[in-house]
Amino acid sequence: MKPFTYERPADVASALTLVAKIPGARFLAGGTNLVDLMKLQIEQPTHLVDVSRLPLAEIEDTPEGGLRLGAMTTNSQVAADARVRARYPALAQAILSGASGQLRNKATTAGNLLQRTRCPYFYDTTKPCNKRAPGAGCAAIGGIHTNTAIFGASEACIATHPSDMAVALTALDARVETKSGSGEARVLALESFHRLPGDTPHIETELQPAEMITAVVLPPPPAGRQIYRKARERASYAFAIGSVAVAGDRVALGAVAHKPWRAEAAELALEQGASPAEAMAAELEAARPDGHNDFKLKLMARLGAACLTTTGAGDGQ
Amino acid sequence: MKTSFTVNGQAASLDLDPRTTLLDALRERLDLKGSKKGCDHGQCGACTVLVNGQRINSCLSLAVTHEGDAITTIEGLAQDETLHPVQQAFLAHDAFQCGYCTPGQICSTIGMLKEAADGWASLVTEDLTADVVLTDEEIRERMSGNLCRCSAYPQILAAIRTAGGLA
Secondary structure, eight states: OOOOEEEOOSSHHHHHHHHHHSTTEEEESSOTTHHHHHHTTSSOOSEEEEOTTSSOOOEEEOTTSOEEEETTOBHHHHHHOHHHHHHOHHHHHHHHTSSOHHHHHHOBHHHHHHOOOOOHHHHOTTSOOTTTSTTSOOSSTTOSOOOOOSSSOOSSOOOOOOOSHHHHHHHTTOEEEEEETTTEEEEEEGGGTBOOOTTOTTOOBSOOTTOEEEEEEEOSOOSSOEEEEEEOSSSSSSOOSEEEEEETTEEEEESSSSSOEEOHHHHHHHHTTOOHHHHHHHHHTTOOOOSSSTHHHHHHHHHHHHHHHHHTTTTTO | OEEEEEETTEEEEEEOOTTOBHHHIIIIISOOOOSOOSSSSSSSOTTEEEETTEEEEGGGSBGGGGTTOEEEOGGGSSBTTBOOHHHHHHHHTTOOSSOSSHHHHHHHHHHHHHHHHTTOOOTTOSOTTSOOOOOHHHHHHHTTTOOOTTOOHHHHHHHHHHHTTOO
16 A cells, blocks of 8 residues: 555544545545555555544434435445335345445445446556546456446446445435535435546546535335346355346446446336336347447346336336 | 554554554554455455454454454454354364364354344345344355355354354
């Protein structure tokens, strides 16, 4: 690791001030991704501002009938919460399908959204990567690894977002609450929180420098059933090669794009009376596999149709 | 940077480079070599320790973030000459070959059994709102963060069944 300094401010305002004023400063929450990337010198913060003990670790009922997940709630805490399990089962399933028990005990809600891609070329510092070094090129394009994007990729980057949780949150229409500056608050739809790569794949979210996630808010659970299903290369403790979240009439796909992918074409098709298989076919019309990841077309068609059949999404149309 | 926590009930106060992971602080500064460095990237579980009763990967956690925490390692489980029930079960079932992953397996088991006792679900829990029953499938899923390169998994599973009062 490159040398850095460390401090643990007592409140959100101090944390915001520190990260805003110190060049190269970063927030540290659970650290399960950031510390790993620091060991590889892919991340090289000059100063870590430890926010893990800030009073942002509560799960609260909202007046509208939803839940507010504090930014520093752990993955384990959210998945174990009785309200989440009863009313947002897709979220509990998504979290429990990711990482390991040890990692979920440390990893936080905010950190999960801000984790970096697991594209092998992002991790391989001997290869060009436009995320690590903007303008360097992309070794993943034409490379041998296959867990890459089929939607929304660019000539600069074909990496995917690795989160399971964020896929379920997208289907559940969650919102992200942030603070910056001297405490100015902002709310972003999770669906538009992450960015497609375009020609700036190193800019992964709509967060501004020194802006901090303070909570993720779930609206009241939608009518209808929920599910999260994930395909991976071993039975447990592996990143998705494709995943599907369904919550009522909303559908989101994981491991297919640079962001959790809201399947609007599938939703529209269901609304118009399509079968689960037809809905997935409608969604996958826009897919652009690259020759290495063509398997994702069949995988997502089947996984999506199975999930939509299980939940009966669109049956009420 | 001055950092104080307890390890196996003993107070420890260290002056640390902020880059020091909890694992390196335990092994290199406190001479507690039981926690193992396998992958050093949170992928193998050999470094698993209990922090305030919860299992974590000590290789991915900076020691300076643990001010005031109560840390338990494999060295802190036995009471004098009496092994912890999970240690005893691993011995009884010969739940290791080379033994390198074993401290992490044992600490992870203790954390996992508490999570199950607290009613936490896993991915293979069919009814997320029902009580947890620790079937073999549940144990395998919940322990998937601990790899055993010798593949002593059948014996590890048997040991955990015994330690969890399931066999």
